[in-house]
Amino acid sequence: MWLALLALLVGACTPGATPAGSPDTAPTAAPSTRATAPGVGGGGTLRIALSVDPASVDPRFVADDEGELVVGALFEPLVALDEGLRVRPAAATSWEVEDDGRRFVFRLREARFHDGTPVTADDFVRSFTRLLDASAQPPSYLGHLLETVLGAEAVAGGEVPEGLRAPDARTLEIELAEPRPGFLQTLADPSLVPLPASADDDLEDFGARPVGNGPFTMVERREPGQYLRLTRNPDHHRPPRLDEVVLSVYPDDTARDQQWHDLLDGQLHVAEVPVDRLEEARERFGTAPDGYRGPGVLDGITSTVYLYGFDTTRPPFDDVRLRRALSLAIDRERLAAEVLAGSRAPAYGVVPPPVPGAQARACGHCRHDPDEALALWQEVAAERAASEPGPDEVVEGASGPDDAADGAADPTPGAVQDLLVPPVTPPAGAVTADEEAEPRAAWPAELATVTLTHSRGRTHAAIAERMARDIEEALGVDVELEPLEFGPFVQQVRSHEASVFRIGWETNDPDPGAYLAPLFSSQELGRDNLTGFADDEVDALLDEASRLPEPAAARARYREAERRILDEQPVLPLLWYRQSRVVTPEVSGLRWSPFGRIDLSSVRLASG
Template sequence: MRKGKAALILAVFVALTVGLAMIFAGCGEKKEEPKEEKKKGGTFNYCLVSDPVSLDPAQLQESQGIEVGKQIFDGLMDNDPETMELVPAMAESYEVNDDATVFTFKLKKGVKFHNGRECTAEDFVYSWNRVCDPDTASEVSYHMSAIKGYDEVTGGTAETLEGVKAIDDYTLEVTLSYPYADFVYHTAHPVFSPIPKEVVEEYGSENFSEHPVGTGPFVFKEWVHEQQITVDKNPDYYGEEPYLDGVVFKVYQDEETAYQDFKAGALDDAQVPQGQFKAAEEEYGERAIFKAMLGIYYYGFNMNTAPWKDSKDLRQAFNYAVDRQTLCDVVMEGQRIPATGIVPPGIPGYQPNAMEYKYDPDKAKELLEKAGFPGGQGLPQLTLGYNTGVGHDTIAQFIQGNLKDVGVNFNIEGYEWGTYLDLIQGEQVTFFRLGWLADYPIMDNFLYPLFYSENAGIDNMSQYKNEEVDKLLLEARSTIDEDERIELYRKAEKIILDDAPIMPLMFYKTSRVYSDKVGGYMRTPDDLTPLELVYFKE
């Protein structure tokens, strides 16, 4: 690797990670924490609201699965839990060629799978090819779409990714189809985690989720669906040994029941239910965590179906009808941030005024009339769908009231999480609630998954397709200069917002409490808890 342009890429990477560190470090000086004994042992009872869809890295796309999966699986890189800075995990180091098309990773030696076998570069080759195999039907394979040969493998005309090679046991070479300096961020996503081929062959690819084996800090033990998932400490972990003996992820169907169990001592942490944020702050003090996350809460419209597909004016009218400030200040007790676009604060390139949709009922009425639905007349019967158990009904009722004020009436209906996702993807629920938390802290992660045409029906649940946006997103990916790259993403975001395939409502804050018996507990900017850092005080 010559130092010219590669040095530039490194400089951009350093600038980005330093910037993120400053953003998440806070404004004041860090307090000196009193030293306390970090006891080894004990089982942490973790609150999980709804059962994961899968524990297979090839299928990890929703929060519940990722919360558990990140404890079982590691990858080449990871994000610092406080700053989101990119840090090595199984990679010892990596190099990038001059035009950001070839990434060479040196692997740490002696990293073992939970079945005791050493993990090598060939395991990454196997695992990434499996993700892209059409038979796997991965809904998150698009994270690998920049890799050379991706289209051929996912399209069924090739069996292996041309761009992924094991040079030797500890050297993995990844060649891309186009320059993409930010590709290394993708490798922190759990879909890139290696898994042992022999375990997949033993249980069958479709059953690997029930017998997951990785290289992470905890070893899978048992999954009793709709009840709990148990993991034990990995005694051979290549990183810092976890303090805990194990974790039991207790599955609940609603936040309120889980919160009451936390109060009774049956859980060591819990999500704070909506409407109890202020009370939790008063009761638990510093053990009530409310801080900004890298995520957005939104309502989406299915762009393949009427009335949404036929009228941008209608979709814009819905956006103008919503009072985001009151939603955040009153309904959410000040524990959410009104959305100003798609990309949240904390992501380099964030635009404070990306969208034009201020609360303006008169503008909403004007657009409804322009769309051919004066005062809401002529609209078909509409139903907003949401997943139950986590307070989305209260938000839906507030939005329902906002729209009623401009003449639009719609029903609301809740569903169990897994069923709900199936209904959205099956285009049976066409007006829906969803959220998105960062997989990695770059604009691409909010725009490419949710709005690139080829991701329609996967994470692009709105089925949004715009050739100009596609072109801008691909051009941004292949632009090495960070300022130029960000400007392209900003242009794409503006176009998407004007097209209004979604209603951006709020930027997330975490709302979690934890027991006074534990230390080392934290929530990351992508709303996870690194359980390998948690310990019992006594």
């Protein structure tokens, strides 16, 4: 998912990232100052803290988890995923999958938008076409969700792709260019929802008060930076138990301290917990048994993975041994425990544990083994030193033609010296003839320094600093850190100017292919495949897995592909994210899924 990739490159989803604004700015909470229990309406007001002001709450332009939370309450896609990640009916009551997963036919339930207009199959066709239309102004960056629809690549100017049809008001047909049985799960994405015909009349107005088909409505216009109030839609087929949900925005509370104080003061039911308050939160509220369902501290592993990638297309990291060496040098357990206080989990693969088909130890070189790391680095250094001219050798072509003819080589001053490579010496701690000599190994120039490039942010910086310490201690090299602002960072990574760089990835699609195909398929070179990795066998495994109708067989192929990818080590899996939220005891039925989704219709507040 390109959107998620960029969001994580910037650090928008990283608690340690530092947004603009004063850290002393007060949150923009709703007028009521207390979290209310059920009243006359029966449901009460649930109050949730948002750490980021949503970039958009229009499904076509949603760009962050906070925006998806709002969109998920205001709109309803064709299907949804239950707690077991099985597809269940939502806006569609039933469906048929035909032609081995190439054609899908949905029967829609009778429903209305919040403005009273009926929801029809044409509304889905129109909204899906808008996502695919790169010529639309502004364009959506979510068209990748539908790129397998037949004719998707030819959409322009509102022309409906061949694969989207509405034979009647309550029948929607979707045909793909090739079989993709897993596409049914993709259709549960919060952005793949119907929009009323009026949605394009005034984009600004629609973005301020979206008109959806979901269990909650937005009665008050949204003002950026302000709270959002969502009100119960009694006419929905699954009417909520709550009267309303108020989402209070804390955009300048990067440490989450204000959220924590407001939670303790009774102004919130759900808040993110500061890393240094996690133990206190567990003592006060307990821990959710499964990590995802309140009340208590939610600390389950999420769908986000934190990686560092290599530019595998150019030296020195076109050599897999060097990529493996850096991976072996890093102590992931200490990184997660000491730098991030357990708010992350050490990662040993690309696909996080909550995704069906994930494997615990996909990466054979993600263990901490400094000795093996050093051995690999020395092996490469010795080969490169042996292949370079020594102090008494003449570089071919460095002398003039007359010298070459009579063998009296008299190279141009400096020509040889510029290409000399210091001999490989033992690593730090070895006995040397000169006690004053630098105890560090004298590596060839291109192996003497490693540069870690990352987007700015406190957490990113802390992680890079710890990685640098591990690499320097294991290999005796210099590690330079290169923190960049968003624009220059993305430009460097995409133009192959960064050798080792941070990547973040998350997806709403509970499928290993949603991680492996975008990042490592050769078809994604120049797009989400930023490392330049290409492997024919991996391509074949990913393609085969995407076509298999039986999930178990598909997951087996994905596991094989992940192992092969990580044996080549184009990326360093470092961390899997954890939830860091607390839910107060008054709340029941709230489950914050690993994919950032909440079914607010099922949440209750106890009387008190």
